[in-house]
Amino acid sequence: MPAISARPRGATGATAVSLERPAAATGVLDGTEDTAVAADLLRERTRARARTHAVRAAGLAAALGVLLLCVMLSIAVGAKPIPLATVWDALWSNDGSYDHSVVYELRLPRTVLGIFVGAALGLAGALMQGLTRNPLAEPGILGINSGASAAVVVSLFAFGVTSASGHMWFAFAGAGITAVLVYALGSRGRTGATPVRLALAGTAVAAVLQGIIYAIFALDDFVFDRVRFWLVGSLVGRGLETFVQVWPFLTVGIVLALCLGPALNTIALGEDLAAALGARINRTRLLAAVAIVLLCGGATASAGPIWFVGLTVPHVARALVGPDHRWLLPYSAVLAAILLTGADTVGRIVLPNGELEVGIITALVGAPVFIALVRRRKMAAL
Amino acid sequence: MTATLPRPDARTPAPPARPRVLRAAGGRVSFVLRPRVAAVYGALLAATVALFAVSLMVGDYEIPLPRVLLALIGQGERLDLFFVQGVRLPRAWTAVLVGVGLGVAGAVFQSLSRNPLGSPDIIGFTGGAATGAVATILVLGGSMLQVSLGAVAGGVFTAVLVYLLAFKKGVQGYRLILVGIGVNAMLLSVRDYLITRADLTDAMTAQIWMIGSLNGRGWGEVIAVAIGVGVLVPFLLALGPRLRLMEMGDQTAYALGVPVQGTQAAALLAASALTGVAIAVSGPIGFVALAAPQLARRLARTSGTALFGAGLMGALLLIAADLAAQRLVAPAQLPVGAVTAVIGGGYLVWLLYREWRTGRA
Numbered sequence: 019m020p021a022i023s024a025r026p027r028g029a030t031g032a033t034a035v036s037l038e039r040p041a042a043a044t045g046v047l048d049g050t051e052d053t054a055v056a057a058d059l060l061r062e063r064t065r066a067r068a069r070t071h072a073v074r075a076a077g078l079a080a081a082l083g084v085l086l087l088c089v090m091l092s093i094a095v096g097a098k099p100i101p102l103a104t105v106w107d108a109l110w111s112n113d114g115s116y117d118h119s120v121v122y123e124l125r126l127p128r129t130v131l132g133i134f135v136g137a138a139l140g141l142a143g144a145l146m147q148g149l150t151r152n153p154l155a156e157p158g159i160l161g162i163n164s165g166a167s168a169a170v171v172v173s174l175f176a177f178g179v180t181s182a183s184g185h186m187w188f189a190f191a192g193a194g195i196t197a198v199l200v201y202a203l204g205s206r207g208r209t210g211a212t213p214v215r216l217a218l219a220g221t222a223v224a225a226v227l228q229g230i231i232y233a234i235f236a237l238d239d240f241v242f243d244r245v246r247f248w249l250v251g252s253l254v255g256r257g258l259e260t261f262v263q264v265w266p267f268l269t270v271g272i273v274l275a276l277c278l279g280p281a282l283n284t285i286a287l288g289e290d291l292a293a294a295l296g297a298r299i300n301r302t303r304l305l306a307a308v309a310i311v312l313l314c315g316g317a318t319a320s321a322g323p324i325w326f327v328g329l330t331v332p333h334v335a336r337a338l339v340g341p342d343h344r345w346l347l348p349y350s351a352v353l354a355a356i357l358l359t360g361a362d363t364v365g366r367i368v369l370p371n372g373e374l375e376v377g378i379i380t381a382l383v384g385a386p387v388f389i390a391l392v393r394r395r396k397m398a399a400l
Numbered sequence: 401m402t403a404t405l406p407r408p409d410a411r412t413p414a415p416p417a418r419p420r421v422l423r424a425a426g427g428r429v430s431f432v433l434r435p436r437v438a439a440v441y442g443a444l445l446a447a448t449v450a451l452f453a454v455s456l457m458v459g460d461y462e463i464p465l466p467r468v469l470l471a472l473i474g475q476g477e478r479l480d481l482f483f484v485q486g487v488r489l490p491r492a493w494t495a496v497l498v499g500v501g502l503g504v505a506g507a508v509f510q511s512l513s514r515n516p517l518g519s520p521d522i523i524g525f526t527g528g529a530a531t532g533a534v535a536t537i538l539v540l541g542g543s544m545l546q547v548s549l550g551a552v553a554g555g556v557f558t559a560v561l562v563y564l565l566a567f568k569k570g571v572q573g574y575r576l577i578l579v580g581i582g583v584n585a586m587l588l589s590v591r592d593y594l595i596t597r598a599d600l601t602d603a604m605t606a607q608i609w610m611i612g613s614l615n616g617r618g619w620g621e622v623i624a625v626a627i628g629v630g631v632l633v634p635f636l637l638a639l640g641p642r643l644r645l646m647e648m649g650d651q652t653a654y655a656l657g658v659p660v661q662g663t664q665a666a667a668l669l670a671a672s673a674l675t676g677v678a679i680a681v682s683g684p685i686g687f688v689a690l691a692a693p694q695l696a697r698r699l700a701r702t703s704g705t706a707l708f709g710a711g712l713m714g715a716l717l718l719i720a721a722d723l724a725a726q727r728l729v730a731p732a733q734l735p736v737g738a739v740t741a742v743i744g745g746g747y748l749v750w751l752l753y754r755e756w757r758t759g760r761a
Binding site: 224 | 517522565566568574575577578579581582583585586588589590592593595596597600603604607608610611686687729732733734735737738739740741742744745746748749752753
């Protein structure tokens, strides 16, 4: 059966498995043979699907393996290099030596934070792209990062909030308000939220917020000095303390996002069709919005605004596993975590002295991908 | 000609006053006088003059109008003379001239790209200029002149880069804008990187340059921008009729006898140079070039690009924004670019809201 191939090859591969009839069978259909062919087809399809899932699960396991490697490297590499063997030992037992305390007090918290932030950004991007059916949706492009940043800057300037937990609540509020505003603005009109409209609405709102941030910088050098390091998007100096603050929110957001896969698959059919099939679109929208705000707000509050991770990673994941959100979401989470911990590690060694912040690396890598997408794709909906 | 026909428009109860055509030099030079356009431009000019006068009067040291007028002709107290002639007058002139330059340049860019969003802000000129200025300050430690040159070089380089990246069998409007967004994001991260590597004083200077400000601009800057605006704006105004014909489509314009390629190149070069001059003096002040042409068009209800109106509107916007930047949280001074970003971004939001509601993209 040449038409049924178990190997998933992006979007076209997946539709071939589920929809097309085998070319050989269509010619000989008449009466009784019809049911037999149909049964054959069904059996074959079930087997193919099982094989597809096995391949994808294996791929996910491999990605987790790569992530573990990245984690080891992230713990080993730095101003004081630690041999991988020592890192491995330290992960299982802390013998109180200098190397082990570096691992436990500095590198491990930062690395774990990187995993969470990366997974959060990747999932937020995948959720936004799935929900708006928009290939350019991303926390940075849609201005949500700017909303969280502006809220943190305002909290520091107007209310003197300096604690990480205080910033977090403001970041959530800023991310939430901006997300609603940009989506409302971008989805007005008869044709709904097209990719370009959403991107433009995000840019317009971000411009206003940026103006407010700049005005505050001009008025208060203390705020400027504190925030300029945070605004780059970095894991430097964010350790256990930050992680303890954000992990519950990020965890809830990640779990919620991963549960939304089937619902997003229905929405991908188009809202009219999904509603006709009995999907509860508004509930899905609301849950996804809550997850996006938790993920973007938590990630921005802990690591600063990081661009383009949420944009590029879901596209890579889609190229690997196709448009099925049940696989797309976990792949996005793991791949984004790999990207963020990897970029953070590379940033520590790429400069002769000092570190290159992870936000700069992701922007320099992500912007060309964005431009390539803009050039290549027809700007139609996903 | 539509100009001579009373429009059968249900919304205007009285027939609109008829435009008059003024002719000179045996009909070789002619000019259509539209009452509404003339009234709107007159009002814009009056408002600009009024705000100009106000900006000479107010400040931490208030000077009433009679003493300002005395100081302008070189009479009056020493302190009045110093503040009016030495501080406030050059600043107000800089605001007006930079505003005219940005407004006209923005109108030309929008006309050429046939897109209200094709302004220097969106296509990366402004972001590139900011990055050029910051790099010159923080990496090379340059003087004021060098920073200006760095800003212009950064702006031109980025605009060309965005244009080339968006080019694919011609430049389609929305691709240009999206590529601009991507390049701007990359430049922003480069600026953030440079800012975090500098010490706080340098970083503050660079930060102000990133936004655009008119603080402490003197006569040297006024002369520089006056020369640029004085040469380039009349040149672009002379190209205006051709630009309006080209908005009907290159083919039509070509059939009507417009040298399309040459006009495009000349207008693009002149508008880039004008933006460069404005940015070199004031830093990359955002969104005046985006908002001024659109506001002028809507107020005067002209059909095509109105370069003259865009210039007037730019002057009014910038002097109003600068006044707000000086006095809003006095004695502290805001950079004028922060005010225009809020106004301009807000305007963009409103523009999108309006146009999308009516179903146009």
